[in-house]
Amino acid sequence: MTKAAVLGSGSWGTAFAKVLAEAGTDVTMWARRAEVADAIANTHENPFYLPGTQLPDSLAATSDHVAALDGADIVVLAVPSQSLRANLEGWSDSIGKNATLLSLAKGIESGSLLRMSQVITQVTGADPSRIAVLSGPNLAREIAARQPAATVIACSDSARAIDVQKSCATGYFRPYTNSDVIGCEIGGACKNVIALACGMASGIGLGENTIASIITRGLAEMIRLGVALGAKPATLAGLAGVGDLVATCSSPLSRNRSFGHVLGEGGSMERAQEAAHGQVAEGVKSCTSVRSLADSYDVEMPLTDSVHRVCHEGMSVQEAVGKLLGRQTKPE
Numbered sequence: 001m002t003k004a005a006v007l008g009s010g011s012w013g014t015a016f017a018k019v020l021a022e023a024g025t026d027v028t029m030w031a032r033r034a035e036v037a038d039a040i041a042n043t044h045e046n047p048f049y050l051p052g053t054q055l056p057d058s059l060a061a062t063s064d065h066v067a068a069l070d071g072a073d074i075v076v077l078a079v080p081s082q083s084l085r086a087n088l089e090g091w092s093d094s095i096g097k098n099a100t101l102l103s104l105a106k107g108i109e110s111g112s113l114l115r116m117s118q119v120i121t122q123v124t125g126a127d128p129s130r131i132a133v134l135s136g137p138n139l140a141r142e143i144a145a146r147q148p149a150a151t152v153i154a155c156s157d158s159a160r161a162i163d164v165q166k167s168c169a170t171g172y173f174r175p176y177t178n179s180d181v182i183g184c185e186i187g188g189a190c191k192n193v194i195a196l197a198c199g200m201a202s203g204i205g206l207g208e209n210t211i212a213s214i215i216t217r218g219l220a221e222m223i224r225l226g227v228a229l230g231a232k233p234a235t236l237a238g239l240a241g242v243g244d245l246v247a248t249c250s251s252p253l254s255r256n257r258s259f260g261h262v263l264g265e266g267g268s269m270e271r272a273q274e275a276a277h278g279q280v281a282e283g284v285k286s287c288t289s290v291r292s293l294a295d296s297y298d299v300e301m302p303l304t305d306s307v308h309r310v311c312h313e314g315m316s317v318q319e320a321v322g323k324l325l326g327r328q329t330k331p332e
């Protein structure tokens with residue numbers, strides 16, 4: 001039986017641990033706070049991040065990472081992007097030498113501008129062939145409710161991708177393999193920024209034409225950056241690109257879209273943060289790192305730039321809209 005450790009018991013860590021357990025994998029979750037681990041282990045619910053969802057009895061939980069990692073074939077990294085490095089530094093020595101490291105995080109590290117798989121290689125020294133990424137239209141609450149969804153598992157080693165695929169395939173969760181790690185990571189990081197832009201647009205009362213235009217031009221930005229970094233355009237036209245863009249930009253369940261909506265309504269960053277109830281909206285930090293990454297490759301990303309200006313430079317959403325539409329006209 002495949003054994004997995006899920007490190008991080010937030011909404012997606014919990015929902016994905018449930019998927020793994022329901023696919024027949026032996027799963028132990030790690031939570032930073034003992035009260036979260038105790039609630040999962042004793043009540044089979046995570047009242048802090050996924051209240052109301054019954055978790056499988058077989059799902060074990062602990063706040064001791066050494067115990068969680070003991071014998072794990074698959075190590076699932078389910079903490080926010082900006083905290084992955086610090087967490088991983090504490091976990092690295094306890095990770096099995098041949099374990100597959102599966103990243104669930106959708107962001108680009110601030111400062112270093114590294115993708116999550118690059119952070120993992122840097123901290124653990126693991127060969128890139130051991131690192132996999134899972135990304136797709138996977139809103140945690142819908143997956144926890146067993147609503148059908150598909151995802152992508154990207155790994156340069158196809159045998160490992162297939163092992164991970166088998167560990168999480170269920171009657172409602174359909175994972176596809178892909179060898180394009182860069183494409184999946186860029187898709188996941190960029191769609192959060194574009195979802196913030198869609199939320200801002202809906203917050204100031206704009207309708208579906210505007211949202212569709214932002215999604216489509218956001219996709220163009222994502223493809224330009226991805227291709228510059230070596231991604232395949234087909235990956236970005238798939239679940240980890242278009243699929244996740246559509247889900248995140250359209251759903252009120254998205255934390256990124258909701259965060260942007262509060263800003264569009266005229267709320268402050270602090271107000272938007274409060275409304276997120278302690279959950280991460282990755283695009284808020286990644287808009288800056290994605291913008292810097294794009295600059296370093298001379299890639300134009302005007303929507304991403306506008307999201308950064310609204311979130312971090314005090315530009316109003318109305319001003320950002322005016323600035324975007326005032327740009328020189330050009331062919332599609």
Ligand SMILES: NC(=O)c1ccc[n+]([C@@H]2O[C@H](COP(=O)([O-])OP(=O)(O)OC[C@H]3O[C@@H](n4cnc5c(N)ncnc54)[C@H](O)[C@@H]3O)[C@@H](O)[C@H]2O)c1
Pocket residue numbers: 008009010011012013014031032033049078079080081083087104105106107138139140141278279280282
């Ligand atoms: N929630 C979703 O629907 C969803 C779906 C797909 C991917 N993701 C991605 O998965 C990653 C994790 O998201 P989530 O939804 O589980 O987040 P969350 O905010 O719900 O939970 C974050 C978890 O990480 C833990 N953590 C450990 N160290 C931390 C630190 N230093 N700072 C903050 N939290 C810390 C928290 O305790 C918590 O258990 C993100 O990159 C997110 O973009 C989320």
Ligand SMILES: O=P(O)(O)OC[C@H](O)CO
Pocket residue numbers: 106136137138139140192195244247248253254255256257280281282
């Ligand atoms: O709630 P969000 O905005 O972090 O999005 C969640 C997932 O990434 C959707 O696939």
